[in-house]
Amino acid sequence: MGRKLLLEHINVPGINTFDVYRQNGGYRALEKALKTMSSDDIVEEVKKSGLRGRGGAGFPTGMKWSFLAKPEGKARYLVCNADESEPGTFKDRYLMTYIPHLLVEGMIVSSFALGANTSYIYVRGEMMPQIRILEKAIAEAKAAGFLGKNILGSGFDHEVYVQPGGGAYICGEETALIESLEGKRGNPRIKPPFPAISGLYNCPTVVNNVETIAAVVPIVNDSGDEYAKLGIGRSTGTKLISASGNLNKPGVYEIELGVSVEEFIYSDEYCGGIANGKRLKAVVAGGSSVPILPANLILKTANGENRLMTYESLAEGGFATGTMLGSGGFVAFDEDQCIVRNTWNFSRFYHHESCGQCSPCREGTGWMEKVLHRLEYGHGKLSDIDLLVDVSKKIEGNTICPLGDAAAWPVASAIRHFRDEFEWHVTNPKEAMERNFGLAHY
Numbered sequence: 001m002g003r004k005l006l007l008e009h010i011n012v013p014g015i016n017t018f019d020v021y022r023q024n025g026g027y028r029a030l031e032k033a034l035k036t037m038s039s040d041d042i043v044e045e046v047k048k049s050g051l052r053g054r055g056g057a058g059f060p061t062g063m064k065w066s067f068l069a070k071p072e073g074k075a076r077y078l079v080c081n082a083d084e085s086e087p088g089t090f091k092d093r094y095l096m097t098y099i100p101h102l103l104v105e106g107m108i109v110s111s112f113a114l115g116a117n118t119s120y121i122y123v124r125g126e127m128m129p130q131i132r133i134l135e136k137a138i139a140e141a142k143a144a145g146f147l148g149k150n151i152l153g154s155g156f157d158h159e160v161y162v163q164p165g166g167g168a169y170i171c172g173e174e175t176a177l178i179e180s181l182e183g184k185r186g187n188p189r190i191k192p193p194f195p196a197i198s199g200l201y202n203c204p205t206v207v208n209n210v211e212t213i214a215a216v217v218p219i220v221n222d223s224g225d226e227y228a229k230l231g232i233g234r235s236t237g238t239k240l241i242s243a244s245g246n247l248n249k250p251g252v253y254e255i256e257l258g259v260s261v262e263e264f265i266y267s268d269e270y271c272g273g274i275a276n277g278k279r280l281k282a283v284v285a286g287g288s289s290v291p292i293l294p295a296n297l298i299l300k301t302a303n304g305e306n307r308l309m310t311y312e313s314l315a316e317g318g319f320a321t322g323t324m325l326g327s328g329g330f331v332a333f334d335e336d337q338c339i340v341r342n343t344w345n346f347s348r349f350y351h352h353e354s355c356g357q358c359s360p361c362r363e364g365t366g367w368m369e370k371v372l373h374r375l376e377y378g379h380g381k382l383s384d385i386d387l388l389v390d391v392s393k394k395i396e397g398n399t400i401c402p403l404g405d406a407a408a409w410p411v412a413s414a415i416r417h418f419r420d421e422f423e424w425h426v427t428n429p430k431e432a433m434e435r436n437f438g439l440a441h442y
């Protein structure tokens with residue numbers, strides 16, 4: 001069994017309550033941090049741990065923290081990005097639901113490290129149960145003296161507030177989230193300046209994902225060096241993976257980074273193989289914002305080695321820049337799934353969620369959706385396939401925020417790896433309609 005750092009106690013009855021969390025070692029990291037460590041000590045441990053942002057970008061957390069500006073007379077903020085909306089990603093919701101105090105403890109310890117007296121957890125608006133759970137956990141922590149003034153006699157004052165979002169995917173982009181938190185429409189800002197220099201109310205701000213902040217607790221408890229012993233290379237520690245699609249055992253798993261993709265899909269410890277005895281066709285390994293890969297490429301690298309669940313292995317041989325581990329939204333497609341239909345579905349999502357600020361994204365996502373729709377519904381032309389590639393190239397790299405790239409990559413990668421299926425939709429529209437809808441209404 002792989003080592004668990006975040007979900008070790010997840011099956012303990014009542015672990016969502018303060019008392020049970022405490023009985024199982026909860027708030028030990030907070031006591032250690034506030035009584036025996038300086039802010040710089042904690043930042044140093046996080047740097048040593050090699051922890052990378054678990055929201056999707058994989059940016060080194062300790063480095064991000066050390067970029068935080070410290071101008072005289074200005075507040076600093078920690079904002080937890082709990083606006084989890086990436087299709088196929090549901091691990092933050094799981095963590096907040098079942099072990100909310102891990103996040104609350106991580107928020108207080110991280111805020112102490114950053115010198116932030118106020119922090120916010122910006123939760124996706126649809127997650128009302130989680131909002132209530134977090135509010136209860138915060139009230140319990142406060143009643144126990146872990147929040148408020150002069151926590152544990154350390155001189156550190158801190159308050160955590162939960163802020164519901166409005167349900168727009170773009171508010172998960174950190175600068176759009178900050179705009180929304182300030183009460184404005186959630187439009188992304190141009191970076192730089194990065195939030196670490198000018199974020200919430202123009203003050204230095206660290207925006208971290210739920211899982212990233214939770215991981216600070218075991219790092220402080222056990223040390224950064226211990227955390228870094230788990231994983232491989234620059235992919236240290238453990239990662240929560242939301243597994244869905246045609247799997248025998250979909251769910252949230254905590255893996256040690258470095259497990260092979262094959263083991264993750266087929267072993268009984270994790271997903272238990274493809275459902276109904278079908279064959280694997282393709283995988284989106286990190287939420288819909290990363291390229292789709294066919295089964296042969298997701299299981300083996302170009303050298304024939306096992307592909308690993310690490311930032312590096314999943315980027316190698318990939319379609320675009322960046323990592324495909326992303327947010328850990330692992331979606332498996334079996335041999336019966338239609339790649340054209342799935343690509344259209346993703347495009348529809350991005351078109352709907354584009355904030356409309358930049359024309360390549362606003363117009364391009366709409367074009368891609370329309371062209372994919374006609375391909376899927378039997379009215380496409382062969383030239384549409386290259387048109388899609390062309391539109392995706394015109395979006396990629398030409399937008400304010402990563403939503404543009406996120407919309408372009410699934411389309412470009414699907415055509416790159418499954419062009420024959422797109423062509424089949426054009427040359428056999430009736431069969432394609434029958435296959436996908438079970439009726440001949442072409």
Ligand code: NAD
Nearest residue numbers: 055056057059067084085086172194195196289326327402
């Ligand atoms: P990014 O690479 O632009 O930034 C990563 C982080 O590092 C940010 O916090 C940024 O402020 C910081 N940073 C980078 N360079 C910096 C510098 N020079 N100085 C200070 N700070 C610096 O990526 P991003 O826009 O934060 O995230 C994109 C990712 O989000 C995508 O890869 C996607 O996988 C993921 N995503 C996740 C969800 C979800 O629900 N979890 C939803 C949408 C997208």
Ligand code: SF4
Nearest residue numbers: 355357358361399401
């Ligand atoms: Fe808005 Fe899209 Fe531009 Fe991002 S890329 S700012 S979502 S229009």
